[in-house]
Amino acid sequence: MSARLRPTSRRRALVAVGTTAVLALVLAACGGSGDDAMSGMHHGTKTSVSASPTAPSTTAGTGHGGHDMDAMKETASDDGLAAQKDGYRLGAAASALPAGAAAAYRFTIAGPDGKPVTDFAVDQTKRLHFYAIRSDLTGFQHLHPTMAADGTWAAPLAALKPGTWRMYASFTPASGPGKGEDLVLSTTATVPGTASDTALPKASGTTAVDGYTVTVTGRPTSGTASPLTVTITRASKPVTDLQPYLDTYAHLTAFHAGDQALAHLHPETVVSSGQGGPSLTFHAELPKSGDWRLFLQFQTAGTLHTAALTLNVG
Structure with a gap:
């Protein structure tokens, strides 16, 4: 996905960070919600999790994605890792957040004139999509913050574990020089304390979440945009009651291990009725x-579920 997240038909196709290839997609268990080692997507609902082995402890602020990396990525970037692009800049009110407690993360998007932007286009029913993930690709949160009249956004983060976290803002200006341009900006925040990194789970063709089994088929080839099929079952029976979530039947976000580059995918399956499933086709190009860590979000009976996927690209 380009950091611009420039979609076809408003992001129902892949928005990737660039243009190379996916060789193999593998699934693995995701982590817990709240202050668990691997928290799920926080959208007012919680997801089931399973534990992963941990690596040796480090101190908060070390590892991938620290502020030293941000200093090198302040200018234009195509992977969502820059705080500034095309004259737009993400400015956070604080670079540190408390450990083990919910907190509001406040930030602004400044335009080319240096003033906070307040006019944003609606994309997938929201004016801005906010993501938070720890440097070891755990603790994923996907939020839709509120904006004050002065352009200050407040993202209600669930409790964070000690370590370095990257915060992403995905948006499209509705006016000004960047009108209609899909952008992703990000910066890091430190949560004080002793941090233990969690290793990515081993490769697996399926994963389970909240009683659902998610299976992936398809092997996209290098340099080619290829189809990837996700099938959801429950008790070995096809799930056909997927509800629309953000104008689609599933939401898929990917983060690259090591640098946390962001990619954003949506199923090519068009929402044509109130319910969907069991299979969804994705346009895959990373x-x-x-390794990439993917988070698949889908909704049934008013409950949002988040399954974690591990993707290896050769």
Whole structure:
């Protein structure tokens, strides 16, 4: 996905960080909600989790994605890792957040004139999508913050574990020089305390969440945009009651291990009725080799579920 997250038909196709290839997609268990090692997407609902082995302890602020990396990525970038692009800049009120307690993360998006932007286009029913993830790709949160009249956004983060976290803002200006341009800006925040990194789970073709089984088929080839099929079942029976969530039947976000580059995918399956499933086809094209951590979000009976996927790109 480009950091601009420039979609076809408003992000129902892949918005990738670049243009290379995916060789293999593998699934693994996701982590817990709240202050668990691997919190799920926080949208007013909680997701089931399973534990992952942990690596040796480090101190907060070390590891991938620290402020030293931000200093090198203050200018234009195509992977969502820059705080500034095309004259737009993400400015956070604080670079540190408390450990183990919910907190509001406040920030502004300044335009090319240096003033806070207040006019945003609606995309997937929201004016801004906010993501938070720890440097070891745990603790994923996907939020839709509120904006004050002066352009200050407040994202209600669930409790964070000690370590370095990256905060992303995905938006489209509705006016000004960047009108209609899809952008993703990000910066880091430190949560004080002793941090233990969690290793990515081993490769697996399926994963389970909240009683649902998610299976992935398809092997996208290098340099080619290829289809990827996700099938959801429950008690070995096809799930056909997927509800629209953000104008689609599923939401898929990916983060690259090591640098936390962000990619954003949506199913090509069009929402044509109140319910969908069991299979969803995704347009797959990711730019970097190595491991990616994907978070698939889907809704049934008013409850949002988050399944974690591990993707290896050769």
